[in-house]
Amino acid sequence: MATLPIESRLDELRGAMSRHTRALLVAAPGAGKTTRVPLVLLDEAWCREGRLLLLEPRRVAARLAAGYMAESLGERVGQTVGYRMRGESRVGPDTRLEVVTQGVLTRMLQEDPLLDGVAGIVFDEFHERSLEADLGLALTLDVQSVRDDLRLLVMSATLDVEALLGVLGSGTPLIESHGRSFPAATRYRALSSSHSSRDETARQQATAVLDALGQADGDALVFLPGVAEILRLARELTNRQPALAVRELHGRLPLEVQRNALRPEADGSRRVVLATAIAESSVTVDGVRIVVDAGQERVPVFQPRSGLTRLETRRVNRASADQRRGRAGRQGPGLCLRLWAEEQPLVPHGEPEILQADLAPLAFELARWGIVEPDALAWVTPPPAGALAAGRGLLQRLGVLDEVYLLTEMGRACVRWPTHPRLAVMLERAGELAARPLACTLVALLEGRELDAEQDLERVLRVCLADPASHRQWQREAQRLARLAGVRLDVGSLAPLGELLALAYPERIAQRLEPGRFRLASGGLATLPETHPLAHAELLVAAELDGQARGAKIYRGAAISRERLEALFAEAREWRASLEWSEEQGRLVGDQVRGVGAVVLERKVMQSLPPEAVREALLEALRRRGELPFDENAVQLRGRVELLSQTFGDAWPDWSMPALLDTLETWLGPHLDGIRGLDAVARLPLGRLLLDCLEWPLRTRLEDLAPERLEVPSGSRLRVDYAPCLEGRPPVLAVKLQEVFGWQSSPRIADGRVGILLHLLSPARRPLQVTGDLASFWANGYPEVRREIRGRYPKHPWPEDPLAAEATARTKRRS
Structure with missing residues (x-):
């Protein structure tokens, strides 16, 4: 077996982990860190009496890593090396190394905060900065404050070392391994922008892939943003080259299909693997010498004000692009073809998930941990206050958190369900409807991979229930939830479907305004095609929306009757004041209503306007406008x-x-x-x-x-314009050029940390020059300005040496 690059750093790593409880390992792709480091640490003295946990960001990576390490020991998975993930585990009494997905660590910590029997935790591929990894690290650091023997190793191909040292401590040892890579030629091929159709894009991509196969040896790995793009390109390639082995690799596929995509073809024929970011790290796709990168990634972005998550397709960041290119040089000289222009700028790194995710699950875990103020934990990136407040507000609305953000009785009951808090509430309250078997099947469907875009939820449920053998992943998850619930998976009627969804998504209860157009309880609007079976429903509950608050698209949902809505929600039976600002009438209009949020079941005229309701209506009107009338x-x-x-x-x-x-x-x-x-x-x-x-x-x-005014050399006190600072730009001082004679350099404020941008003006107060470096302007720009402008303003001084001249706001003195 060839020596892995990480081998040369193992002694240094052993020493660091024996002397310290924390360490960082930065190792390039292909160095062998994932499968070699954990096995080496098992033999260290500090680890011999306990287990080691290896965290992987994806299920497929966890299974493959465990399988490879077990095979290298000549054992089966479940002996020395095992794995554990939601709904599946292969561990035994002799297992000392557990490969776990990141959410499993959080659950282990919540169930046993001291992690009894665990000697160390290794975070792999931490650069992906998933929400669960950030939370797991913060909780692990908290555990270390009472367990000074627990070891922690954070490793990745790329790390923000400075940020990590900020939470781990500046004395944390850093070990680097450059890995092994073969030369990979990088070429650029921007797709034509004159065609905007998706099919045309797939045709251009197919041409690029086939050309790349003709330019280099080996199999090809193609990175695409999502499943829809993979299916379109697979169809195009198959139509053009029927003999070409085209394989898909994404999270919706069964495990065996994923494994097959990672292995070369048995007959040695060339293959093209079309993958999402799942192939960017953690797994090796054997035989690949060609990478074709579409240069895009799809990320979910949560909007706290609307409570919706929108999938955004973005330009890939530079770190990810480099990671993808590294796949071409793992096993030999390769080629990376990037489907964008070489001059196209890329941001250096992607945003951590904690900055763009729904933080309701994080708020739930913090409450379980007993944390009210998130600052009590050490975060690489702290949770944003707005998103955390939105998550906590949702959990309060669901009855999971109390007014001080700790778990209620309902919240403590939801702990047993390994799912999003919304769905945990559904599962817990389903007993009130005698519908827990249906809730188990519904949650398995909503969290699984059985649903394609815009499929009818009730229809898919009926298909799965009629033929469970063809939907094994869904069936396994539904059976697991049923075992937790202590019920048989015996689903009778689907009638409570809308009620179950309303328990989990109360703000997504929607009332028809006209066929296909609905108002959500949260106040936003949502739409369905007029031909959809639910387009004419009086009331429905949306299980998934696309995230556009002012016109969200409903992807799946279920109808609910007025009577069942009133039975579920006490607020639907109680009258309350409802005021809102009417832009058309230019005044507050109000009624007494009963309903759920903005869904009004009945209204009557209000005789007087309660002051508190007036205040809330005005504040909401200002929010809807999105701006405030600042002078x-x-x-x-x-x-x-x-x-x-x-x-x-x-x-x-x-x-x-x-x-x-x-x-x-x-x-x-x-x-x-x-x-x-x-x-x-x-x-x-x-x-x-x-x-x-x-x-x-x-x-x-x-x-x-940040003074309002600055005194310039002429003696004038001029106002600084700070409005540009609201857009991230420096403050501006507009000043006549003659008034700054003698000023050696640009002024600075904020204890000298911020330079002011000077707008140098003519005597007629017209712009002459914009500069943030006055010294450079005097040396390079002023002579040209003097030559061009002094003839227009002969009564004003234009000295050859502005640094030695007297600053003035006036014209030259008469002789």
Whole structure:
């Protein structure tokens, strides 16, 4: 067997792990870190009396890694090496190395916070920065505070070392292995942008793939953003080259199909593997010498204000592109063909999932851990306050969290269900409807891979129930949930389907406005094709939406009757004041209504307007507008504070527009007494209200760090424009050129950390030059400006040496 590159660093790693409880390992793809390092650590003294956990980001990677390591020991999986993931495990009494998926670690920690019997944890491929990996690391670090013998190793092909050392400690040893790679030629081939159809894109991709096969030896691995793109390209390649072995590799496929895609063809024929990002790391696709990268990735992005998640197709980041290219040089010289222009800029790294995900599951796990303030844990990237608040708000709406964000009785009951808290509530409350077997089948379907886009939920359920043998993955998960529930998987009627969905998705209850157009309980709008069976339903519950809050597309759902909705939700039976701002009428309009959120089952005229309801209606109207009526002084104040927030960190508040809209109740709400219209809100001194919210120590430093005016060499005190700081740009000082004679360099503020952008003006106050480097302008730009402009303004000074000249706001003195 060839020596792996990681072998040369193993002694250093052993020493680091024996002397320290934490270490970082950065090893290039193909170095052997995943399968070699854990086996070596098993023989260390600190590990001999306990188990070692190896965390993998994906199920297929966990199974393959466990299988490879067991085979290298001459054993079966489940002996020394085993694996554990949701719904499946192969471990035995002699298992010392468990390969687990990241969510399993969180569950193990929650069930046994001291991890009794575990000697160490290895985080593999941490650069992917999944939400579960970030949470698992934060909880593990918390455990280490009471278990000083627990070892922790974080490893990956690429790591943000500085950020990790920030939470692990600056003294954490760092071991690097450059890995083994063969030269891989990188070529670029931008697809034509004149054709926008998806089929035409697939045709261009197919041409590129076939050309690449003609330019290099070996099999080809093609990276595409999603399953739809894989199916289109597979169809195109098969039509053109029927003899070519085209294999798919993505998470929806059964395990055996995934394994087959990773192995070369038995007859030695060439193959093309069409893969999502699942093939980017962790697994090796044998025989690949050609990589064709479409340059895109599909990521779910959660929108806290709408509560919806939207799948976005983005340009791949540079780190991922380099990782993909590395696949071409793993087993020999290769070729990487990138389907974009070489000059196309790429962002350096992808965003951690914690910054763009639904944080309701994180909020649930924090509550289980007994954490109210997330700052109590050490995070590589802290959870965003807005998304965490949205997640906690959902869990409170579901009855899972109380007012201080700890678990309620319902929340503690939901702990037993290994699923999203929404679905855990459905499973727990299904007993009230005598529908727990149906709930088990429904959850397995919603979390599984049986559903394709825009399929009818009830129809798919009937198909699965009629032929469970053809849907084994769904059947296994449904049976597992049924065992947890202590019921037989004996589904009778599908009638409670809408009620079950309403328990999990109360804000997605929708009322028909016209055929195919619905208003959600959350206030947004959603649509269905008019030909869809549910398009004419009076009420339905959407199980999945595409994330566009002002016109979300419903992918699947179920109808629910008015009577069943009223039986499920007490608020649907109680009258409440409902006020909203009418843009058409320019005033508040109100009724008494009963219903669920914005879904109104009945309304009647309101005789008077309650002050609290007026306040809430005005605040909601401002949120819907998406902006606030700030005058110029308020804009400048916000810009100053935004600059200091970006420069000095969390000590200064976030006064961006989204943050202020999210906190209207706190800073604006108390000042709305007696106000009945948005025009009156615009007359409020909003800048002063914000300034009053600024803590006194910060308020006293505001003028020193971000002064409203700066004195220039002429003696004038000119106003600094901080509005650009709201868009991430530097502050601006517009000043006549003659007034800065003698200024050696550009002025700086915020304790010298921020430079001001000078807009140098002519005597007529017209722009001459924009510069952030005044010294460079004097040396290089001024002579040309002087030559071109002095003839137009002969009464103003234009000295050859501006640094020695006297600054002035006036014309030359008369002789």
